[in-house]
Amino acid sequence: MLFLPELTLLGAGLTLFIFSLGKPGSGKIRNLALSLAAVTFLATMLCINSEGTLFYNSYKVDFFSQFFKVLIALATFIVIIFSGKLDGIKEDIQPEYYLFLFMSVLGLMMLVSSVELLAIFISLELSSFAVYLMVPMRKAGKLGGAQVEAGIKYLLYGVVATGLMLYGMSYIYGLTGSTHLAEIADKLSRMYNQPAAVIAVVLVLAGFFYKLALVPLHFWVPDVYEGASNETTSFIATVPKLAAVALLIRIVTLVTPDGNAMTQVLMVCAIASMFYGNLSALVQTDVKRLLGFSGISHAGFVLLGLLTFDLTGYATAMYYIVGYVFMNLACFLVVCTVAQNGDNVSIDDLTGLHKRAPLLALTLTVGLFALAGIPPLVGFTGKFMLLVAALKQGYLLLVTLAAINTAIAIYYYLSIVRITFCTDDADRGSVITGRFHYILCFSLILIIIIMGTIPQKFIDITTTAVQTLV
Amino acid sequence: MDQLLLNTGFPILSVIIFLPLAGALLLLFTKNDTICKNIALLVTSLVAIISIWLIFGFDKSSAQFQFGEHYSWINTLNINYTIGVDGISILLILMTTFIMPFCVLASWSYIKTRIQAFMICMLIMETAMIGVFAALDFVLFYVLWEAMLIPMYMLIAIWGGPRKIYASIKFFLYTLSGSILLLVGIIWLYTANNYSFYIPDMMWQDYSLTAQVYLFLAFFLAFAIKVPMFPFHTWLPAAHVEAPTAGSVVLASILLKMGTYGFLRFALPITPEATVIMMPYVLWLSIAGIIYGGFTALAQSDMKKLIAYSSVGHMGFVTLGIFVLNIDGVEGAILQMVNHGITTGALFLCVGMIYERTHSRELNTARGLGKYMPIFITFLTFFSLSSFGFPGTNSFVGEFMILAGAFEFDTSLGRFPYLALAAIPGAVLAAAYMLRMLQKIIWGGTDNPDQSWISDLNLREIVTLAPFLFFVFWIGLGPQPFLDLIHTSVVQLLDQFHAHQATTVAAANVLLN
Structure with missing residues (x-):
């Protein structure tokens, strides 16, 4: 029972492996992947209340990890639904694509449960390597070799980040003589003000900064977002962020609140991410690239919750990342559906979307306004609570800068909304949407609105989840 | 609670x-x-x-x-x-x-x-x-x-x-x-x-003066843009001109009031000391808005723009009334918010009705409409008169109270009637641009475009405008019921404001001695 979701994913991987030996059609393999994802989701739901430890205490199953597993499975399921027939992926390697997708999800699920440095490292690598492979599996199409370039970039930066993390782990082991987070926390609390301890923790964080795309480990984002197929980008932009935040929370709890140096490091990263992401996004013309840069700034916002070093802050960061995943899914749903033959979508391609596909236009608008942080959508509630949490600790300057960033960000989100709603002239043909899309669009819009207007239930859940950590 | x-x-x-x-x-x-x-x-x-x-x-x-x-x-x-x-x-x-x-x-x-x-x-x-x-x-x-x-x-x-x-x-x-x-x-x-x-x-607390000043500036930026006060008004003409009629009405009648409402509800009670410090600047910005709005409106050939700039002037009167901080001024300001909502809303409706017929907002294409749209012109005339505060209409009462408040304006240095004097040209300018518009629309000149094909208002349009006219005269001739509604709250607001002021001054004196 403790390991059921992971076993389900392993089984899914094996099934897909068997299918990859033959030559199944893309519709068939899609249905298979969809049902496997649904089964995984059910498995995670079944195990949501299980608790225990596995593998000599290096693998901890608690509400915190199970909650994230449910979300990971749900987000994956949604991505697979709107990926359709994988227009962007070469037809003959689609089973392998799904195989890697499921392996990556497996890695992420293991990651949220890992409480031991080596386990963390192995799960992180499992999840990353699968994605490194998914990126260049894109059809060459109009891009030429951009997808290969993106894959290489992703790999190289990823390896550097992993290297940094391993280096940090070696420091931690050297300082504390243990690889178990619980023991490390205990021993680190007595030496938090030593430079070596700070450096060690910061280096370990680097690995997750990379996943979450925080400055200074954000370099891969724009090119990978653009070079990877729309489906892959949708996955990269949402699911791994959940796991990254989960692990960041786990590791940040190692540090005691008075770790002043840590706060400052996180603060600088947060501000730099927000400004870098938002200012760069202002000039983008490719929707995926734009969303990539906006993702960098949102990652900066998540840090606001982490650097408060208290439970409400962590719970808020969790709430925010969950909201972020749904907002982003809403946007990527539209990107994937509007894209023709799996090509990239530029902002101009969304011209007159309100006529071509009213529901998609509405979904995109709700998603973008939510990302921009306009009430009553989830993005506002999340940002607001993060700002409150940070100001409670007295970080007035940080909060002001973050608020200014919200104002900068609104411009580029609005420019997309403007294109979708206010241009009628060039009709670019209607967009075909299936019944699944309808249900999905409505559910995402509802989730974004409900999480924003009546957030109490969700905050309670994330608070309970965070409380199991301490 | x-x-x-x-x-x-x-x-x-x-x-x-x-x-x-x-x-x-x-x-x-x-x-x-x-x-x-x-x-x-x-x-x-x-x-x-x-x-x-x-x-x-x-x-x-x-x-x-x-x-x-x-x-x-x-x-x-x-x-x-x-x-x-x-x-x-x-x-x-x-x-x-x-x-x-x-x-x-x-x-x-x-x-x-x-x-x-x-x-x-x-x-x-x-x-x-x-x-x-x-x-x-x-x-x-x-x-x-x-x-x-x-x-x-x-x-x-x-x-x-x-x-x-x-x-x-x-x-x-x-x-x-x-x-x-x-x-x-x-x-x-x-x-x-x-x-x-x-x-x-949050009201009437003793925040430090520095905190109050920063808070006031935050409030001011948000509310002054919404009002809009000169020099934050540049979004208004653009938005008014491009918005559909109903959008313009909502914008002019209701959205703009949120700024002035914000000043009354938040700035005065939460940051009273900062309000006193900032008051001169806000007052002079209001005067600048009144004069600037008037002159700019005088030069417009687009009717919607003309009314939009006139809004800048009228809202200048409202902020003037609020920041003279006495009962006449504040009550006049609240009444004037309502008046502006009624009159300017109605004027935008009128322009919308012209636009539906001629598909133009240019003053020149609307010349000489008076001959063919007598009912419409009757409405337009009354609303225009109201807009520049003609006695007997609603705006007269509001502007009169605000100016009375401005004449009573008391500073620590004594009475300061120049403020009201500075605002007077605004009232004259309002008459100038409104009458100019009226003259063109009713009579025009010898070279009027052919308007004979234009039909007068239909029943739906009359029903739309009539209630506005009703309120123009009701508030103009018998404003007491409206003032009764607001009086107690305004008195309490200003009493608390001045009481809070007095205690702070007393505390400061104790410190000095």
Whole structure:
């Protein structure tokens, strides 16, 4: 029972492996992947209340990890639904694509449960390597070799980040003589003000900064977002962020609140991410690239919750990342559906979307306004609570800068909304949407609105989840 | 919570706030355009009728927040759904509920595309606008204040004129970036007030002077942009000109009032000392707005732009009235907010009616309409007279009170009547640009375009304009019932303001000695 979701994913991987030996059609393999994802989701739901430890205490199953597993499975399921027939992926390697997708999800699920440095490292690598492979599996199409370039970039930066993390782990082991987070926390609390301890923790964080795309480990984002197929980008932009935040929370709890140096490091990263992401996004013309840069700034916002070093802050960061995943899914749903033959979508391609596909236009608008942080959508509630949490600790300057960033960000989100709603002239043909899309669009819009207007239930859940950590 | 009189019976405020939203949800499932229009009209009229009960149930002798409702919303942060009405907000709420049905009527034939979406936007706007005036929880206020931007943006961006994209984005960016620091201010107040967002709790506290000045600046930026005060007004002409008629009316009549309402509700009670320090600057900006708005309006050839700039001038009078900080000034300001809502709203409706016929907002193409549209011209004349404060009309009362307040203006250095004198040219300018417009539209010259094919107002249009005219004369000839509603709250506000001032001065003297 403790390991059921992971076993389900392993089984899914094996099934897909068997299918990859033959030559199944893309519709068939899609249905298979969809049902496997649904089964995984059910498995995670079944195990949501299980608790225990596995593998000599290096693998901890608690509400915190199970909650994230449910979300990971749900987000994956949604991505697979709107990926359709994988227009962007070469037809003959689609089973392998799904195989890697499921392996990556497996890695992420293991990651949220890992409480031991080596386990963390192995799960992180499992999840990353699968994605490194998914990126260049894109059809060459109009891009030429951009997808290969993106894959290489992703790999190289990823390896550097992993290297940094391993280096940090070696420091931690050297300082504390243990690889178990619980023991490390205990021993680190007595030496938090030593430079070596700070450096060690910061280096370990680097690995997750990379996943979450925080400055200074954000370099891969724009090119990978653009070079990877729309489906892959949708996955990269949402699911791994959940796991990254989960692990960041786990590791940040190692540090005691008075770790002043840590706060400052996180603060600088947060501000730099927000400004870098938002200012760069202002000039983008490719929707995926734009969303990539906006993702960098949102990652900066998540840090606001982490650097408060208290439970409400962590719970808020969790709430925010969950909201972020749904907002982003809403946007990527539209990107994937509007894209023709799996090509990239530029902002101009969304011209007159309100006529071509009213529901998609509405979904995109709700998603973008939510990302921009306009009430009553989830993005506002999340940002607001993060700002409150940070100001409670007295970080007035940080909060002001973050608020200014919200104002900068609104411009580029609005420019997309403007294109979708206010241009009628060039009709670019209607967009075909299936019944699944309808249900999905409505559910995402509802989730974004409900999480924003009546957030109490969700905050309670994330608070309970965070409380199991301490 | 003692400032809040809880409403135990029929939750009338919540009903008028959420009825339009329910209507909007209903419209989502209505495909037929005519049915959409009828539902929207029915819902807005129903809200207007229900809101009449506010007048009868309102205790004029109490400065408390009445019809209060209080429910927990987000426990973790102590955010509540708290609403209530006092003398400062009641007239504004009533004005909102009364103007909305006419906005729907005015869009009856003006809006031709995507009627369903248009009506949904209007209804969501109504919910947000009433909510802003009734909110007593700062987060609730901010949520509605910002949420309003989306439907308003859509109104301008989808159904607007040729430069709608520029205008709508400018409107959105201006308003949003103005209120972003307000958000920081709200959170700061929350941490300074035992983690409470309840607005009355934040009032009349002893914040340090530095904090007050920063808070005031945050408030000022948000509210001055909304009013809009010179020099933050540049979004207004663009937005007004491009918005559809109903959008212009909502913008001019209701949205602009939120800025001045914000000054009264937040700036004065929360940052009284800073208000006194900043008062001279705000006053001179108001004067600048009055004069600038007047001169710019004089030079316009686009009727909507002319009225938009006249709004800058009129709203200058309102901020002038608020910041002279005496009873005449503040009461006049509140009354003038309502007057401006009625008169300017009606003027925008009039221009919209011309536009529907000639498809132009240019003054020159509307020359000589008087001959062919006698009913229309009668309405237009009265509204124009009202706009420049002709005795007997509503604006006269408001402007008179504000100027009286300005003459009474007392500073620590003695009386300062020059302020009122400086505002007088604004009143003259208003007459100049309004009469110029009237002259052209009624008579024009010898080279008038051929207007003989133009038909006069139909019944729907007369019904739309008549109530505005009714209120122009009612407030103009018998303003007492309106002033009675606001009097107690204004007196209490100013009493507390000056009392707080006195204690601070006394404390400072003790320190000095």
